[in-house]
Amino acid sequence: MTAQPLLQVDALAAGYFGMPVVRGLSLTVGAGEVVALLGPNGAGKSTTLRAISRLQPAMAGTIRFRDEDITSLKPQAVARKGLVHMSDRRGIFHGLSVEEHFRLGDGGKSLDLGTAFAYFPALEPLRHRRAGLLSGGEQQMLGLARALARRPSVLIVDELSLGLAPVIVEQLLPVVRRYATDSQAGVLLVEQHIHLALEIGDRGLVLSHGDLVLEESAEAMRADRQLIMSSYLGEGPQSGKRSAAAG
Numbered sequence: 001m002t003a004q005p006l007l008q009v010d011a012l013a014a015g016y017f018g019m020p021v022v023r024g025l026s027l028t029v030g031a032g033e034v035v036a037l038l039g040p041n042g043a044g045k046s047t048t049l050r051a052i053s054r055l056q057p058a059m060a061g062t063i064r065f066r067d068e069d070i071t072s073l074k075p076q077a078v079a080r081k082g083l084v085h086m087s088d089r090r091g092i093f094h095g096l097s098v099e100e101h102f103r104l105g106d107g108g109k110s111l112d113l114g115t116a117f118a119y120f121p122a123l124e125p126l127r128h129r130r131a132g133l134l135s136g137g138e139q140q141m142l143g144l145a146r147a148l149a150r151r152p153s154v155l156i157v158d159e160l161s162l163g164l165a166p167v168i169v170e171q172l173l174p175v176v177r178r179y180a181t182d183s184q185a186g187v188l189l190v191e192q193h194i195h196l197a198l199e200i201g202d203r204g205l206v207l208s209h210g211d212l213v214l215e216e217s218a219e220a221m222r223a224d225r226q227l228i229m230s231s232y233l234g235e236g237p238q239s240g241k242r243s244a245a246a247g
């Protein structure tokens with residue numbers, strides 16, 4: 001029997017000004033599982049992530065986190081429950097030191113600096129440095145360390161690689177993998193570096209024009225580049241989708 005997924009999204013629709021850009025989207029993320037949400041520019045990946053973490057409203061569908069319907073909760077409430085959304089250097093304050101970012105905490109509670117330094121030892125010698133003086137890669141490391149220090153059960157990561165050299169992304173993504181495995185957390189990530197995402201991922205989903213057109217194991221996707229190429233080139237859900245939402 002398959003274990004209950006940590007995150008279960010059913011028939012989600014989300015968009016702007018009353019117009020959905022994502023429709024009828026269903027997906028699951030299980031404990032210890034890393035799922036890569038892929039797709040061309042404008043496919044609706046960030047919209048999907050924001051709707052799941054409640055940063056924008058869902059127009060239809062349900063979002064269940066650890067068996068609880070969170071579809072109408074506020075983002076702060078969802079984050080407190082352990083569904084943490086990390087996106088492009090959000091929450092980095094240039095005037096604060098690295099350490100102060102953890103003392104700043106989460107709803108008045110300090111974050112676990114030990115967890116942060118365990119995953120990112122390179123941050124420890126920088127603990128008193130102001131975040132504004134960190135490199136782009138170090139800032140992203142700080143953002144990810146802060147997200148992990150909240151010990152999320154589900155981590156949502158939007159474009160860790162934005163503006164960073166691939167070599168930095170090659171260092172950061174395996175940490176996400178390690179956290180998922182160590183903590184049996186679920187990870188849903190959007191990443192432009194497809195091959196890197198599939199290296200650390202268990203499963204890949206391809207979104208095209210708001211529809212899920214492919215769902216496969218990361219291993220199968222790595223082995224058959226054509227599979228991804230054809231889904232990116234806009235094959236419809238009927239022709240490209242290989243499997244239903246996995247359990």
Ligand SMILES: Nc1ncnc2c1ncn2[C@@H]1O[C@H](COP(=O)(O)OP(=O)(O)OP(=O)(O)O)[C@@H](O)[C@H]1O
Nearest residue numbers: 016017021039040041042043044045046047048190
């Ligand atoms: N705030 C907004 N207001 C109106 N339309 C938006 C807004 N944000 C995104 N869109 C539109 O919604 C569609 C999906 O955007 P989204 O950012 O979700 O795509 P994406 O797959 O994450 O793209 P990318 O890979 O380029 O970041 C696009 O057509 C985009 O122009």
